Amino acid sequence: MQRALGYGAMSTHHMEFSARLARIESGAGSSKTTLYVGMDETYAVSYGRRGVQRGNSVADTIRNLGYPLMVIIAFVVGLTANLAARLADFMMNGLPTATDNIDIQMAIDFGTAFVVSSVLGVFFRIGIRDFMMVRLIGIAAGTLAMHNIVHAYPQYFEPVFSQLWVSHIMTSTDAASIVWRGVSIAI
Helix, strand or coil, X not given: CHHHHCCCCCCHHHHXXXXXXXXXXXXXXXXXXXXXXXXXXXXXXXXXXXXXXXXXXXXXXXXXXHHHHHHHHHHHHHHHHHHHHHHHHHHHHCCCCCCCCHHXXXXXXXXXXXXXXXXXXXXXXXXXXXXXXXXXXXXXXXXXXXXXXXXXXXHHHCCCCCHHHHHHHHHHCCCCEEEECCEEEEC
């Protein structure tokens, strides 16, 4: 019939398909079980993560409530890391001298605080990359404005650092300001 229509000879695939259709139309034996409609689910892929249970709304709610708490903890870790970096600098170098370049000192403080923040992040199980931006904001806030905390609460810094260090910070910086590149900007 196909030669009469001018199509040429049937390929092997066409002949197999025609034979299958003939078997299905005849309804002989178990031919109806060979007809598959839809997707074969023998090799279905599960896209969910192992160990994560779905549908537990209480656990999901608790996990979601923990997220803002982790943001606050990450910010505090950034601030604390800056305080620890300043303490390490004081323990190793003593008082900062007036001839030091403030830009280099701020870069060193920021880098040291970043390393300390990474260590504290592992300790608090925040992770290296999790909440990285929040920790960086905390580090930047501590680097730019830690002297304001010293101005507000000198009695807490004197036992840890020294009276001389606290008086040096209070005389070399203005209260309620941000120090940026050696310039004190009032806030």
